Amino acid sequence: MRTPNNETPAELTDGQRAEGAGKGGAVRTCILSREESPRDGLIRLALSPQGEILPDVRAKAPGRGAWIGVNRTELDASAKKLRGALSRAFKTNELRIPEDLGARIAAQLERAFLDRLGLEAKAGYVVIGGERIEKAGRMGKLHLLLHAADAGADGNRKLDQALRVGTDREGSGDTGFTLPVQRTILSVALGRENVVHVGLTDPRAAGRVSEALARWLHFIGPDPASEPCETASQGASGAGGGRTNEEQTGI
DSSP states (O other): OOOTTSOOGGGOOHHHHHHHHHTTOOEEEOTTTOOEEEGGGSEEEEEOTTSBEEEOTTOOOSSOEEEEOOOHHHHHTOHHHHHHHHHHHHTOSOOBOOTTHHHHHHHHHHHHHHHHHHHHHHTTOEEESHHHHHHHHHTTOOSEEEEOTTOOHHHHHHHHHHHHHHTTOTTSOOOOEEOSSOHHHHHHHHTSSSOOEEEEOSHHHHHHHHHHHHHHHHHHOOOTTSOOOSSOOOOTTSOOTTOOHHHHHTO
16 A cells, blocks of 8 residues: 555655654554554554444544555455454454445545545635636636546536646646546535536645545545546646546545
């Protein structure tokens, strides 16, 4: 697994570990791969009072936790190894691993991304509506452009072009990022009707949304139901650069 800064966990030095811990980015070890990574890039698992292993992607559940940095495919393929690793982490053999643990984690990560998007909207950092997004893009005010999975190709191209014009990157091929969720999901998350495209106008807000999206996409892997764009729009730093969807989200 790679961190949002594209740095492999194995490359962390002692100084980086100490610096990360001092900034609230404490390093944890994946119980399956044994690789180290800042905890924000891992997924926490908790043990319920009934002995069931539950995902805790927000890392807020009380008690001892276990951390994983693998994706869903790797998790589903590690059933036997996972039980042993969890038994050691929680110091008990009396635990129950739900068969749909991977699905539960994916659902929580999706919810965390959508909740983050909703919070940024309430703070005034989200623009929706084709005309408003196009205007913001041409003025160079978009720091992240997202498209619903079922967005029309013509609408995507129009907004992608506005993004490139506003960042003086015409001809670069930069586009917005196509999400693995449809407009109905985005509409519910933002409390509006027919949300097809979303623009982030604050660089820090774009960074927070990108981080939540990167965690989700790293775990679920490529979604055959969606058709991601070939290149991504501006990331959290505001640099478009013709990057791929994976580079856009830091995974």
